[in-house]
Amino acid sequence: MTAGLPLFHLYGDPPDEQAFDFIHVETIASRSSINDWLIRVHRHRNLFQILVIERGGGEMTCEASIKPFTAPCIIVVAPSMAHGFRFHADVTDGWVMSFSDDVALILGERSGEAIAQLNAMAAEPVMAFDPARDGGRLVQLCKDLHQETFLARDGYKLAMRALLALIAIEIARQSASRARSGAMTLMPADATVEALKRLVDKNFLTERQIGFYASALAMTSDRLNDHVKRATGVTAGHLIRQRVLTEAKRDLVFTGRPIHDIAYALGFTDPSHFARFFRKQTGTTPQEFRAAQLR
CATH class of the missing domain: 1.10.10.60 (Homeodomain-like)
Structure with a gap:
């Protein structure tokens, strides 16, 4: 693979070849603000990422292209995709959810293949969404996922998987809406x-x-x-x-x-x-x- 293109677990952390059943959520500002709002181009070997941009915007480097984005939007990053971000400083925030591909496969079987479609969505990674359409449900699900991580109560891992499945379903619905379809029309991954x-x-x-x-x-x-x-x-x-x-x-x-x-x-x-x-x-x-x- 490309020499000189950093490979991380989470940004700045060394690769974890043993990562399994891994789900992580954090705010965009928490990691970006300490890096001058610049996440340099890198890859993750086995992690999907979903970014829900609530405020602000910036530019995404996706392989060899530059894609501007403005809130509110969703960004999907597939494993091994070369990607980086330059966020608008001090005004951009939202959520970053990272999860290992084994979690994606398991949840895909349990949630109408919604997670399985994230790989296909990553081909066009930036997608605008309408908070009014879902009544703020997507953002609330991200907050609930973060709370489960933070509190680590009994059953929190199961709760996190369930919330992640709901987030994936909501994104699939937004994608279907963007295509002006009245229902989920995404076919299961082949x-x-x-x-x-x-x-x-x-x-x-x-x-x-x-x-x-x-x-x-x-x-x-x-x-x-x-x-x-x-x-x-x-x-x-x-x-x-x-x-x-x-x-x-x-x-x-x-x-x-x-x-x-x-x-x-x-x-x-x-x-x-x-x-x-x-x-x-x-x-x-x-x-x-x-x-x-x-x-």
Whole structure:
């Protein structure tokens, strides 16, 4: 993975490979104010995060793009996503909820797959929400979750899971409302697609052929491609190429490594092959992409 892109448990804390059944909630100001309201670009290996911005705003770095946001809004961060924040100083506040991916899987089974959809929502991480529509319910749920953590009364872990499930459901409802649907229309996450994404994340540096992934999933290449196309609208090959492209963009933006070093680290036989791949996927060269991000 990208050298020079910090990997944290919570921001500023070393990675915790053993994190399990982990739920944490804090105010945005509590961590951001002591860091000059700047959360530098980093990753979490196995944590989802939900930010509920009540006041203020700022900018989010999401992989290689900058996304402005203004309260009230919701921000969803998936595991391994490169992200950072520059908050408007002294006026921004709200809640940050972090939870390990095992919690997401467990709650997804128990809450109509609402948590499972957070990964899909993270593709467009910033979502405005209307406090008047839910009567302030989402913010109150965040406050209740924080209180359970702070008081640590009997049964608080169970209560935290239940509250987190309700928060995920409320966000799914807000998302459905944004799409002008009268009900939750988000489909459950596809198990085969999710399994493929996990395999790709572990193997994309050395394995680019669909046959490798199809074999690992006990499927033929044609069947895997057809299944992924029906579930997502794109082919399995597209998902593999996009994972390589994401890592390339991270290296170009967040490190100063020479482009030929990036090409070899990503498994390309030579820099010209990498340049052709990058241009085909983005319409620009690696050099042009890096220069544009540094302006």
